[in-house]
Amino acid sequence: MKKYLAIFKINLLNxxxxxxxxxxxxxxxxxxxxxFFQLWAVAFSESGTGFLSGLSLREAIWYFLLAETxxxxxxxxxxxxxxxxxxxxxxxxxxxxxxxxxxxxxxxxGESLPRMAMLFLLGGGLVWAMAGxxxxxxxxxxxxxxxxxxxxxxxxxxxxxxxxxxxxxxVAPFEWIYQKFTFVLGGMLIPLDFYPVxxxxxxxxxxxxxxxxxxxxxxxKPEWSHFLQLLSNxxxxxxxxxxxxxxxxxxxxxxxxxxxx
Amino acid sequence: xxxxxxxxxxxxxxxxxxxxxxxxxxxxxxxxMIVNDGIYFITWMIFFDRFPSVRGWTLTDMFIAFGISxxxxxxxxxxxxxxxxxxxxxxxxxxxxxxxxxxxxLLHVLASRMVPSGMGDFxxxxxxxxxxxxxxxxxxxxxxxxxxxxxxxxxxxxVTIQSLAFWLxxxxxxxxxxxxxxxxxxxxxxxxxxxxxxxxxxxxxxAAFMGxxxxxxxxxxxxxxxxxxxxxxxxxxxxxxxVFHAGLRRYESGSAIQVEx
Numbered sequence: 001m002k003k004y005l006a007i008f009k010i011n012l013l014n015x016x017x018x019x020x021x022x023x024x025x026x027x028x029x030x031x032x033x034x035x036f037f038q039l040w041a042v043a044f045s046e047s048g049t050g051f052l053s054g055l056s057l058r059e060a061i062w063y064f065l066l067a068e069t070x071x072x073x074x075x076x077x078x079x080x081x082x083x084x085x086x087x088x089x090x091x092x093x094x095x096x097x098x099x100x101x102x103x104x105x106x107x108x109x110g111e112s113l114p115r116m117a118m119l120f121l122l123g124g125g126l127v128w129a130m131a132g133x134x135x136x137x138x139x140x141x142x143x144x145x146x147x148x149x150x151x152x153x154x155x156x157x158x159x160x161x162x163x164x165x166x167x168x169x170x171v172a173p174f175e176w177i178y179q180k181f182t183f184v185l186g187g188m189l190i191p192l193d194f195y196p197v198x199x200x201x202x203x204x205x206x207x208x209x210x211x212x213x214x215x216x217x218x219x220x221k222p223e224w225s226h227f228l229q230l231l232s233n234x235x236x237x238x239x240x241x242x243x244x245x246x247x248x249x250x251x252x253x254x255x256x257x258x259x260x261x
Numbered sequence: 262x263x264x265x266x267x268x269x270x271x272x273x274x275x276x277x278x279x280x281x282x283x284x285x286x287x288x289x290x291x292x293x294m295i296v297n298d299g300i301y302f303i304t305w306m307i308f309f310d311r312f313p314s315v316r317g318w319t320l321t322d323m324f325i326a327f328g329i330s331x332x333x334x335x336x337x338x339x340x341x342x343x344x345x346x347x348x349x350x351x352x353x354x355x356x357x358x359x360x361x362x363x364x365x366x367l368l369h370v371l372a373s374r375m376v377p378s379g380m381g382d383f384x385x386x387x388x389x390x391x392x393x394x395x396x397x398x399x400x401x402x403x404x405x406x407x408x409x410x411x412x413x414x415x416x417x418x419x420v421t422i423q424s425l426a427f428w429l430x431x432x433x434x435x436x437x438x439x440x441x442x443x444x445x446x447x448x449x450x451x452x453x454x455x456x457x458x459x460x461x462x463x464x465x466x467x468a469a470f471m472g473x474x475x476x477x478x479x480x481x482x483x484x485x486x487x488x489x490x491x492x493x494x495x496x497x498x499x500x501x502x503x504v505f506h507a508g509l510r511r512y513e514s515g516s517a518i519q520v521e522x
Contacts, residue, residue: 021434024434024435024438025434025438027438028437028438028441028442031438031441031442031445031446032445035445035446035449035453038449038453038454038458039315039449039450039453041453042315042316042452042453043308043311043312043315046312046314046315046316047312168289169283169285169286169289170283170285170286170289170290170293172290172293172378173289173290173292173293173294173296173297173378174293176293176294176297177293177296177297177300179297180297180300180301181300183300183301183304184300184301184303184304184307189304189308190304190307190308194307194311195307196307196310199307
């Protein structure tokens with residue numbers, strides 16, 4: 001475990017070493033949150049009500065902040081792993097005394113944490129100024145648990161797409177489509193509560209809702225029973241996707257051909 | 262002039278031949294991008310199902326604005342793919358190759374790369390326009406004019422922003438920020454923005470010329486809109502050429518031995 005913590009620490013320090021880069025990257029969330037606020041302020045005002053499906057404008061904007069923090073802060077592992085598979089540099093990681101997937105997990109975490117913290121701080125400042133104060137502190141630990149689970153689910157999907165390079169010449173389209181599924185079926189651009197009931201049912205039966213909607217919704221509306229329901233579904237998807245990833249990795253290694261050195 | 266045009270056509274043919282060498286990857290990226298755009302647009306269909314009009318902006322407007330933006334983005338990538346990484350070329354001293362040849366430097370460098378997924382974006386734009394229910398022969402003609410002028414503004418904006426690398430030395434993150442801002446603003450209803458924001462969208466981040474203005478032109482011909490679009494395209498293109506050449510005077514060779522293929 002110590003070696004993985006060291007990998008995490010190295011990646012964390014790498015990202016903290018360039019604060020200007022970290023801040024510039026995070027500026028994008030200001031543009032997104034400002035646009036979201038303009039759009040939803042008009043939508044709420046034109047619907048003539050202070051609440052839409054139980055969410056106020058302030059809650060909806062904080063919901064978007066958490067979803068965007070996760071989306072912009074998660075590492076783009078799919079491209080990295082697929083490049084490592086295609087150019088053969090995976091060979092240099094495989095002969096080291098650590099597990100390739102756990103290495104990627106901790107490296108990704110080290111990259112993600114400072115980025116997400118910066119996104120949340122910058123975006124949170126703007127959202128507070130535009131929409132009002134954040135939701136009560138009681139929901140934060142529950143949201144943090146679901147956020148960790150969502151991050152792990154994203155990791156599983158990204159790694160699976162990256163490993164698809166063992167069998168497919170081009171994996172970028174898989175990554176685009178997976179991202180758009182998290183936008184639409186994950187409720188990143190519109191909270192799932194605003195969807196028609198039939199689409200809500202489909203979305204909640206798929207993993208994407210637990211990669212975006214779950215932490216964002218509990219962040220703004222912390223309810224124990226809802227939290228436990230979302231957590232159990234998320235855990236189920238994690239077991240399934242984690243198992244698939246381990247299986248795909250083992251099969252991929254059997255297909256790996258390394259020429260030269 | 263004709264000589265340069267013939268050279269451009271030759272470069273585009275070569276780029277297409279190079280892309281077709283990896284036929285499977287080219288097709289996967291093109292089809293993948295069409296699916297990607299289609300899934301993303303579902304978000305807007307869900308939104309306008311719940312809120313049919315956003316200060317007069319409807320799903321029909323969205324279909325057309327999205328169509329113009331997607332096609333313009335795709336066309337820029339297909340014909341002038343290096344517009345997306347001009348800053349990196351400048352910062353790494355890779356302009357040497359283009360400077361040593363008797364061709365207009367900016368035109369040559371921009372047209373020397375094709376983004377294969379651009380084909381998918383370009384085609385999806387037409388699907389989006391056809392789906393708007395506004396298809397007519399003269400409308401299609403205006404749609405094509407809109408794409409051409411929007412592409413010009415988009416490329417000009419990319420060149421202007423990335424030419425800052427002559428002064429800043431680097432700027433990959435800043436470029437990504439500017440490009441994302443341009444595309445994001447173009448893909449949202451312009452009616453949600455106040456007057457001050459609209460000034461920014463016409464003069465600073467000219468996203469209005471990539472979405473809302475040409476979308477209005479497609480629906481109804483007016484000389485003033487055509488004039489505005491032409492003025493925007495000419496103005497931003499002139500600015501881009503001016504900034505690039507001002508920067509070129511500061512350019513320092515990377516002295517790197519390189520082979521451009």
